[in-house]
Amino acid sequence: MGQSEIWVIAETKNGRLTERTMEIIRDARKISASLGGELCLTGFEPFRKKPEDLSQNGVQKIRFITFSDSPAHKYDLVLRGLCQLVEEHEPKIIFFPSNAMGFHVAPQLAVHFNTGIASNVVEAKVINNILQAISSTFQDRAYSTLVFQGKGPHILMMARGDAIPPKGLPPRGIEHEEWQLDVETSGTDIRVVDIKPPDPEEIDIREAEKIVVAGFGSRDSRGMELIRQLAGALGASLGATRRLVDLNLLPYDRQIGQSGKTVSPRILISVGVSGSSHHTYGMKDSEVIIAVNKDKNARIFDFADLKVVADLYDVLPALVSELEKMKKEKENQ
Amino acid sequence: MKSIIVLCKRVVDQSQPPAFDEGRLYFKNARYDINPADAYAIELALSLKSSLPGSTVEAVTLDDEGAVEGLVYAFARGVDKSTLLVNDAGLADQGSIARALAKYLAKCDGLRLIVCGDKTIEWGSGLIGPMVAQLLGFPLVNEIKKVEPGTDDRCLKAYRRAETNATEIIEVRLPCVFSLGRQNTEIKYASMRALEMAKRKKIEKFSVKDLMDSGAAGESPTPGVGLKWVSAPRPRPRKNLAIDCSLPPEVRFGILLSGGAGRKGADYITGPADIVVSSIVELLREKEII
Secondary structure (H helix, E strand, O other): OOOOEEEEEOOOOOOOEHHHHHHHHHHHHHHHHOOOEEEEEEOOOOOEEHHHHHHHHOOOEEEEEEEEEOEEHHHHHHHHHHHHHHHHOOOEEEEOHHHHHHHHHHHHHHHHHOOEEEEEEEEEEEOEEEEEEEEEEEEEEEEEEEEEEOOOOOEEEOOOOOOOOOOOOOOOOOOOEEEEOOOOOOOEEEEEEEEEEEOOOOOOOOOOOEEEEOOHOOOOHHHHHHHHHHHHHHHEEEOHHHHHOOOOOOHHEEEEEEEEOOOOEEEEEEEEEOOHHHHHHHHOOOEEEEEEEEOOOOOHHHOEEEEEEEOHHHHHHHHHHHHHHHHHHHHOO | EEEEEEEEEEEEOOOOOOEEEOOOOOOOOOOOOEOOHHHHHHHHHHHOOOOOEEEEEEEEEEEOOOOHHHHHHHHHHHOEEEEEOOOOOOOOOOHHHHHHHHHHHHHHHOOOEEEOOOOOOOOOOOOOOHOOOHHHHHEEOOOEEEEEOOOOOEEEEEEOOOOOOEEEEEEEEEOEEEHHHOOOOOOOOOOOOHHHHHOOOOOEEHHHHHHHHOOOOOOOOOOOEEEEEEEEEOOOOOOOOOOOOOOHHHHHHHHOOOOOOOOOOOOOOOOOOOHHHHHHHHHHOOOOOO
């Protein structure tokens, strides 16, 4: 077989393939077009994605890897599993996402095989048959060009990839492979003892995918309790407006707006927020905004995708119980 | 003797913009400070001193001859020993740097724990910690939030942030490598007096050349990547805000004020709670959030 494959390690969130993985696939396709090699998406967790979406971006093979039961940490299993697989298949290039798993596995893999690695890569290209990586350094204030040398597999950790989908690539059939690996873990030194669900007040609001924002309208103890319940049920982070932070109901690192933090989550539910410009400045780039307010003329409704004119004491208990019910149904399935 | 080692580094003060010349990067009148993530690593190492009785904390830097700012800071915070590995071999790629560090660390007797910041705000590859762990054969735990004493003195209990934002509680055997990023809490400044005292303390220096020569033969001397060029970043694409001129002035002003983020057209929903809830749940389902 020789060095014929280019691997992309899949990044999943809540069972969905992330947008970053799709971007990385597009970069990997360009590399495979100029260097040759089969583009192979390697995943360790099940994910939902239409096969034609993947094949239109150039994926030729999906390899799905599961591990036999083991007390070892997931990252350890992935590392040991990849070591086995790389020895067998000798891929040319491996693309990792720049997440916690990538930063755990990729550098150790590079040391194990004594090969080159570049992290925080924003663009990969081939010049004169040599792989080059442009990596973002000095907190995006400088770009450095790295040249790979020596033997493969070359490892790239992508911070982001090509955001524009390619045109004119016809959908093709994708080869599916499923493997179960028995990884030797007797010598493992890391053991997961317990997993605590996320605490809404600990998730950094700048990175959170879901945020529930409490406004001045929800300042009493029952309102705050309901907001905490909603954030818990959604697995969301908790944000606040300045007036609420001034009342010492939530710490300053929860504050969204001009004098607080700027956020852009996938969903933001704002409850009892009037929507002064200082606050909306910090949250207007959110993907979906749901606003709950009693006042129909509140400014927050100018920004909302769903404008709920209702009392939060009526809506939130019903919403929380509905979400809890759906969660239980999902678990029972 | 048990030892805890912190890998730390000085970085150029963030307020200064880098300048570029012929594919190289430099700073005019650079001022240096400790790397923020490494400052948290030092705090963690010092707090673990009591969990590992009889241990000493040592700060280690691999950098140019005069790069002592990080080590002086570490002394001011209270580490027992500081070591500078002088990079006289001109190592530039992360693989070689990690190998040189691992060679020094392998010689330390009674090494129980290595703590490092996840990445610097300069080159910020984030590779050194994991590479050192692999080279020494130590287990690695990244994204550390908190560490507590374990069931016995040969293990520790680490709280790490999982990708789902949940907290994983991990029991790890020593010796191991911990890597952590900036935390939410602020660190107090080192006092002026402590810094002045720290400047007088002795920093041990070793030559990287000597370290590399003393190692076993047979390791690949050629790095896997080479730095070719450094340039200013390309300008990021900006969002253009084009306002429809046919709109009345007050609407145009409203769009300008909201930065074009106003979402017109959505309907108000009101009525009994179950109707409202069902429409919220429907939207959440449609956007694949639940």
